[in-house]
Amino acid sequence: MKVDEKDEDESVKHAELLALPPHGSEIYVGGIPSDASEEDLKNFCKSVGEVVEVRLIKDKGSSENKGYAFVTYLTKELAEKATEDLNNTEFKGKKIKCSTAQKKHRLFIGNVPKNWTEKDMKTTVSNVGPGVTAVQLMKDPQNSSCNRGFAFIEYYNGACAEYSRKKMSSSDFKLDDRTPTVSWADPRSGNSASSFQVKSVYVKHLPKNVTQDQLRRLFEHHGRITKVVLPPAKAGQENRIGFVHFEERSSVMKALKNTERYEIDGQVLDCSLAKPPASERQSANTGSNALKGPLLPNYPLGYGLIGGTYSTLPAAYRQPMVYGNPGVAMVPMILPDGRLGYVMQQPRPSDHRSVSRRGSSNGGRQNNDGSRGRRYQPY
Template sequence: MAEGTEVEDRVDLDDDNYMEEMDDDVEEQIEDGIEGGGDENVEEEYEDPKAGGSGEDQLLEVDESHIANEPLKDEENPTASIDEDEKEKHAQLLALPPHGSEIFIGGLPREALEEDLRDLCEPIGEVLEVRLMKNRDSGESKGYAFISFKTKEIAQKAIEELHSKEFKGRTIRCSLSESKHRLFIGNVPKSWTDDEFRKIIEEIGPGAENIELIKDPQNPSRNRGFAFVEYYNNACADYGRQKMSSSNFKLDGNTPTVSWADPKSTSDHSAAAQVKALYVKNIPENTTTEQLKELFQRHGEVTKVVMPPAKSGQSKRDFGFIHFAERSSALKAVKDTEKHEIDGTFLTPRLSEILNEGQDYARWG
C-alpha cells in the first residue's frame, strides 16, 4: 500500500484530531504513577519518641555511630524508595507493545463497536487493546480505530489480511499506525562525545534503542549540536520527552530543544527536516519586527521574529530570522512564486539552520 494513499484515507475520515487522540492515549498509558515523581509518600522526617531530656546529645551520638556502620533501612532511606519507584515505572513502559505492533483501520461503518473489531482481529493473533475513536461531544464513532497486537509480526500479518477486506458492508483500509517514537534533541553541547550523550539519555528513562548524535563533518571531534533518539515505543519516547522538557533539565547548562522527529524513513531525516525558521536578507534599515511578522504570517503562524543587533561601530544589520509554528509554512515562504517586499525592497528568504533558541544568531553576519 502506498504511503500517500494512507494519508489520503485518514484525511477522508475527518481525523484532524488524530494526534490529539494519540496524545490522550499516551497520557492514559503512563498515568497512575508512570509519569509523576513517585516520592510524595516518602517520609522525610523521623521522630524518635525516646529522644529528649538531658541524655539527648548522648543518644544522638550513639545513633550516628550505629548509622555509620550499618546501611539504612528502606523506610529510612528516601533515595532508595525513589529508585524503586523509577524502576517500576520503567518496567511498566517497557511492558507496553513495541513500536510497529499497532495498526490503523479506516473506513469503518459508524455502527461498528469495539467488540466487533476485537472479534475481527483476534483470529489473526493476540490483541492487547482496541481503541475505537469517537467524537468527544456526541460520542459517535469517527469511522476509524487503532488495534494493538502483542508483536510487530502479528500486526504486519493483520495488515495483509484486513486491508481492502469487506466488513459490515464497507471496504476497510488497514495500515501501520503512525504513533511517534523518535525525538529530535537540539542545543546539545558540541564538545560532548557519543558516550557522554548516551549516558544522559539512558539515565532519563528506558527504551532508547538508537541514539544518533550528529557529527560535525568539518570537525569529527565535535558534534553539530543536535541528535535523534529512537525509542522502543511511543510511551517510552513520550516519557523521555517530558523529562527533558522540564525547566530544570539541562545538558551541561544548556536548555535543550526537544520535539517529535519526523520518521526516519523520510528522504531527509537530518536537522534540515526539523527547521521551521527562515533566514531573511535585504531587510530595509528602519524595518520593525512587527512589519516582518505581518508580512510573513500569510504563510502561517509566526511564533518569533529575531533581528540581531548591529556590531559596535556598524549600522543596523540587514538580516533577521522568522520562526514559524509549522515547517510547511516555512517551506511555502521560500517558494519561487512568493515575493516579499518592504518599501520597494525585495527580501530574500531561505531556510535557516537555526535549530534551537540558544543558538548564536550573530554567526550569520
C-alpha cells in the same frame, strides 16, 4: 519518600513501559462503520492474533466514532500480517483500509553541548528513561571532534519515548549547564535540521475535484493557515497533491499527530511534513554533500602553477604529475572549493612547432602571459 523508594518506583515504571508492545505493533484501520464499537473491532482484528489495545477515535461533541481507529497487536510481526490480511476486507458490511500506523518513537534534542560525544549523549538519555535503542548525535562535517548541537534518540516503543520526553522537558533537566529543546522527531521528516523549521503539511491522494476551501476547512482547527496550494493534477492521474501552510510550527505538529486522520469524499488522505526548499536543506546541512574525506584549504585558482611555483604548494597537498597524451603533463591544482583537480601544463615557449600548432586553434590570440598558444584548461 526516601531516595531508594523513589528509585524503586522508577524501576517498576520502566519495567511496565518495556513490557508494552514494541514500535511497529500498531496499525491504522479506516473506513469503519459509524455503529461499530471497540469491542466489535477487537473481535474482528483478533482473527490475526492477540490484540493488546483498540483505540476507536470518537468525535468530542457527539461521541460518535470518526470512522477510524488504532489497533495494537502483541508483536510487530502480527501487525504486519494484519495489514496484509485485513486490508480491503469487509467489516460490518463496509470495506476497510489497514496500514502501518506512523506512531512516534523518536525524539529530537537540540542545544547539545558541542563537545559532547555519542557516548555522553547515550549515557544521559539512558539515565532518564528506559528503552533507548539508538542515539544519533549529528557530527560537524568541518570538525570531527565537535557535534552540530542536536541529536535523534530512538526508543523501543512510543510509551518509552513519551515518558522520556516529559522528563527531559522539565526545567530541571540540563545538558551540562544548557537547557535542551526536546520535541518529537517526525517519522517521515528525515534527519535534516531544516525539517524542524518547516510549517507546511504535504497532502497526497486528494480527489481530482478538491478545492482549496475544502482543504482549508479540514486543517484550520489546528491553527491559522497562511495559504493552501493545489498544483494541477498530472495527466492520466486521478489523485492530486496539495500543501497547507501554517503560521506556526506547532500547528503543523498538531495536524500530524498520531490520532489525526483525514478524509475527503470518503477518500483517506496521506499527510506528512513537507520537505524544506532545496536552498534551506543545503544551508542547514552544510557539508553533507561535500566530497567524502577532508577538505583541502581554499588556495587561489591555479595555485602553484603560474610562474612555475608548484613547489611552493604545502608538502601535505602536493601530488605527483600525471601524463595524458604523449608529452602533455597534467599538473595538480587546488580548486577554490578545496578539491584537487588537474590541468594541462602549458607548452614551453621554446617548443615553437607545438605553440604554433596550438595557436592556430584559438585564432592566433595571445595569452595573458604574452605567449601564443593554449591557455590552462581544467581537465
